[in-house]
Amino acid sequence: MKAKYEPPLIVRHSLAGVNKLGSIPAIRPMSSIDGVRIEELVVAYGSPLFVFSENTLRERVRELRGELGRRFASFDLGWSYKTNYLSAVCRVFHQEGSLAEVVSGMELRKALAAGVAGQQIIFNGPAKTAADLTLAFEKRVQVHIDHLDELALAETVAEGLGIVPEVGIRVSQSDLPVPTWDRFGFHLESGRAIEAARRIVRSGRLGLRSLHGHIGTFIPNPDAYRMAALAMTRFARQIESELGARITTIDLGGGFASHNTLHAQYLPGEEATPSFSEYVEAIASGLEEGLDGAETPRLVLETGRALVDDAGVLVATVLGNKRLADKRRAVIVDAGVNILPTAWWYRHDVRPAQEILGTAEPTVFFGPLCMAIDVVRDRVMFPPLRVGDRVVIRHVGAYNVTQWMQFISERPNVVMVSPKGQHAIIRKAETLETLLLQEQMPAWL
Amino acid sequence: MDRVDVTVAVTGMNATDNPAPGVPVARALRHEPSFKGRIIGLGYDALDPGFYAEGLVDGGAILPYPSAGREALRDRLRWIRQELGTDVLVPNLDSELRALIALAPELERAGTRTFLPSLDSLERSSKTHLPRLAAHADLDIPPSEALLTADGISDAAKKFGLPLVVKGVYYGAVVVHTEAEGVAAFHRFAAQWGVPVIVQQYVPGEEYNVAALGDGKGNLAGAVAMRKMMLTDKGKGWCGVAIDNPELIRICEAVVGVLRWRGPLEVEILRGTKTGEYFVIEINPRFPAWIHLSAGAGLNLPYYAVRLALGLPLPSPIPHYRAGTLFVRIAIDQITDLSTFEQLAATGVLRSEQRAFAGKVSHA
Amino acid sequence: MDPESTRLRDLALSDTGFVFDPLTGHTFTVNLTGQLALRCLKDGLSPEATARRLTEEFESDKNTDPVRDVQDFVLQLRDCGLLE
Structure with missing residues (x-):
C-alpha cells in the first residue's frame, strides 16, 4: 500500500521553538x-x-432563556437586529420569544414590516429622527432616549401626537472593569443620567419606566455585568425614592462574548469565553445586591453576537x-x-x-x-x-x-x-x- | 505507604530561566521511595530542558499550543493515553487548566485521571476576581484593579500612588515607578497574555509563598510555606527556605476552604513592613516551580496529588515538614546526543526505547 | 561531482524525517515525500527524475504536479541554506 502523495516539504527548526506534532492532524475537518x-x-x-444553522440558533437562544428563567421571574430577550437582520434569522429568534431590538429607522421599519408588534420592539440608537419617533410612539414601541436633544424632540413629538408614551433612558457608566462606552446615553457617575430622569419626570410629557445600559462589546468578564447591574439597580432605586417614578424594566443591553478569539487574546475563545450561566449568575448577583429586598424589575438583555455568531x-x-x-x-x-x-x-x-x-x-x-x-x-x-x-x-x-x-x-x-x-x-x-x-x-x- | 506503580504525565517541561513547575514535580515524584511508576514529560517545544534531564522522564510528547484549541488538545491527549499509557495527568501551567478541567471527565473515562479544581473555583481564584474572593473570605489584599486599556494606568497611579505593581493576566508582575513605565508594562503584558492587565497598590513588605493541595471538600491536604532567599533578575526565586509560620498556613487554609479547592495551588502572601499585616497577593492554580522543596522537606505534595487523583489515602496524620530545608537551584549543562531532540522534533513523541539517531551522525 | 549535491550528501537524514546539517548545526524536518526527494537529489538526480520517483513511490492523482512541487522543494532547500 503506497502512501498518499503530498508536496515535499522541509522546515528548518528555528530558535523560536520547535513545536512539531508530526503527522498527527491538529485540525479537524468540518465537512x-x-x-x-x-x-x-x-x-x-x-x-x-x-x-x-437553524438548530444552533435555537439551541443558543434556548440555553440563554433557560439560564434566565432559572433566576428571573420576569425577563425578555431583544433580538439585536444590527447583529444580523436577515428576515429568516430574525424570524427564528421571534419564534423563540425574542423581542426586536432596533437602532435605526430602517431597522424599526424592517421589524414592523416583518409583523412584529410595536410593544415587542425596543428602539435604541443615538440618531432617532422626528419621523422615527412619530412612527415609534404611534406603534407603542419602547423607546430608549439617548441624549438631551433627542429627549426634547421626543417630548415635542409626543405632545404633537397628544400622548404620554412610556420611555426609558440610556445610561452609560465609567466605574466598570471595561473600556468606558460613554458615547451612548446619559453618563451615570457625572450626574447627567439623574438630570435627564428629573427632566422627564418633572415635565410629565413622557413616562419614565425603564433604564437601558449597554456597557460595551465582546466583554469576556461576567463581573463587569454584575457591577453594571448593581449600579443600574441602585440608580433605579434613587429615581424611585427621589422622583417617585417606578422603574419596571432594567435593560442591560448586549456585549456577551461569542466563541471567537480576538486578535489580542491569548487563549482561544472556546476557553476564554464565559458561559451564559456565568453571565446570568453575575447579573443576578448584581441585581440582588442592588435591590436589597425591593421588588425585582423585569430584566431585558439584547445579546446579539453570542447568540448568532x-x-x-x-x-x-x-x-x-x-x-x-x-x-x-x-x-x-x-x-x-x-x-x-x-x-x-x-x-x-x-x-x-x-x-x-x-x-x-x-x-x-x-x-x-x-x-x-x-x-x-x-x-x-x-x-x-x-x-x-x-x-x-x-x-x-x-x-x-x-x-x-x-x-x-x-x-x-x-x-x-x-x-x-x-x-x-x-x-x-x-x-x-x-x-x-x-x-x-x-x-x- | 503502599506502592504506586502507574504512569504519570507531567506538563511544563520548560525549565528555563523562568521555569515551569513540570521538572520539579517530576523530581518530587522520583524523590518518593514508594513511587515506582513511569513519568511522561509533556511540553510545547522539542527543546524543553525537562526532556533532557538525566533519569527524569521515561518518555515524552509535544502538546499543541493552547491557542490550537480544545479539540486539538483532546485528540492529542487521547493519542498520548493510547501510545504512552498515561494513568494520571498533572498539569502545571495556568494556560492549560480551563481546557483540562473541561476535558477531565472524558480523560478519566479514557483512563487518565486528574485532580483539578472546578471551573468555578478556578474563576474565583483568578487575579481579576481576587478582590471579591478576599472580601468573601475575610482576607486582606492590596487594592487592585483590572484594566482593559492603558488609559486606566493614570487613574490607578492617582488612586493608589506610585510605585504600582502591574501584572499580566496569566503570568508576570513588575513594579513601575512612573505612569510611562506603567503604560509600557501594560502593553507588554497585554501583547503577551491579553487583557485584562491588573494594577495593584504597591505594599512594601516581605513575600512568602505557600504551596498546597486542597482535597476538594474544603480541607487542606497539606501545605508548605517558604521564603525566597535569592531572586533572579526576572524576580524568580533561585533559592529559598521552608519556614514554620502558622499564620501563612491559616491564610492558605482559608483560601482552600472558601474555594473548596481541589488539587495543587500556590498562595503568594505579603507581610507589610509597616504594620506586619498579611496580604494575599495572588493565587496560582498549580504547583509552583519550587515544589521539589516540599518533597525535600518531608511533605511530598506532588506525590500526594497523584495519590488523590488515584483515589488512594494520604498518610494520617499528615507529617510535619522540616522548616529550615533549603532549595538552591543550579544551572547545569546536560550533555546528550541528538536522539532525544530528533524524536521530539521529527515525531513529537519521545520513546526512551527508540533512539534511532544515536550514533548515526559521524563526520566521515 | 556537482558541488551542490556534495553539500546535500553531507546531510544526515534519519527515517523519522529528521535532518542534521553537520556544517552549520542546523536541524530540519522533512515530510515523507520530502525524504525521498532529498535522497534523490543527494544522489544527483535531476528535479524531473526526482518527480518521476515520487510519482512511482506515492499514490497520486491527476491533480498533482510533482515537477512543480519538486522545483518548489529545491527553492525551499535554497531558503534553508542547503543549496547555494
Missing part, C-alpha cells in the same frame, strides 16, 4: 452542517457561501497557493474581508471541509481582493490545500451579513439549514443587474 454536506451546499448555491459559517474555495518571503505558505481563497469584516477583529477558526492529509505548516489565508489588508486568517497551522478544496470559516454569524461591503464583486448567497436537513436561500446572491439597478446616468453624459 457537514447539521447533517448536510458542505460540498452539496456549495454545488447547489456556489462559493463563497454563508450557511446558518456560532450559528454561521462562511464556506470558501481555494484558488491558489504561494510561498511568501518569510517562508509561510499562503492560500488564496474566494472569500475576502469585504464579506468577512470580522476577520479584522478575530482569529477566525478555519477548518478544511474535507479530510486532508499532509504536514501542517504555518499558513496564511488571503482573500481575493486586490488589497494588502485582505487577510482572512493570519498564521494558522494547516495541512496543504489544493485548488478547489473548500475551507470553512467558523463563528461568522454576527455582523458580517450586516456590515459586509459590496466591493469589486457581488455578495454571495446566504442559506439556512434546518434541523431536518432542509436547506434554502435566505438572501440571494447579488448579480451585476442588482448593482446596476441602483445606478442612474445623468442626462448630460
